[in-house]
Amino acid sequence: MNLMSSELKVNVKFLSHQNGGRKVLPEDLLSSGMYRPHFVVIDKKNSEEYLGVAFISQSKKLIAEEEVIATAIKMYENVDYTELTIGTTFTIREGSAIIGYGTVISSGT
Template sequence: MNYTREKICIYIKIKFFEDKRKTPVKFSDRNYRPHFVIKNDSEYLGVQFIEGEEFVFEKEILGIVQPLYTDTVDYSKLIPGTEFFILEGKNLVGEGVVVEKFKTELS
C-alpha cells in the first residue's frame, strides 16, 4: 500500500545573531531543529529546517521549515507576517518572519 499525507511547510525569512551562536548551520542536512517562539507569546513551537540559503550571520536569509509536533502542538499562529524568535533551548539565537505557509504531499 502507498500512503500519502499532506505535510505543512513554512517559508521564512530569518537572521541569526553572531554573538549568540558560534557555528553556522547547514540547512540541507535537515538536522537543525530549533524552536520558534512567536513574539509576545511564550509557547515553544518545534520545527525542522528542510531547506535554506547559505548561512550568514547577521544577514537575512530564506528557508523552509516543517512543524515537528503537529499531533500535539497548534502551529496555526504561524501565518504570513508573523514575527518570531529562534531559540536553541532557552538561548535566543535569531529572529524571523513567516513569508508563506503551504502544504506538500509526502509519500
C-alpha cells in the same frame, strides 16, 4: 500530517556570537532537516510557547546577521502552529537562548 501543509517559508537572520548567537552557525544544516530549533512567536501577550521545527532548505549560505530565506517543517501533530501565519515574527530558540529572528513569508494550512 501532510508534509506540504506543514511547510513554512521563512525569512530568518541568525545572530552573531558577539550579539548573543551561536559560536558556530548551523550553516548548510538548514538544508539537511537535522537542525531542529524552536520558533517562539513575538506577540503582545509575552507568550513563550515553543514550536518545534526542522529546517529543510535554504536560499543561500548562512552568514551571521544576514537574512536568508529558508523552509521549515512543523515537527509535531499535537502542537498548535496556527499563530505562524504570513507576517508573523518569531525568535529562533535553542533552549532559552535566542539565537535568531524571523518572519513567516508563506504558510501551508
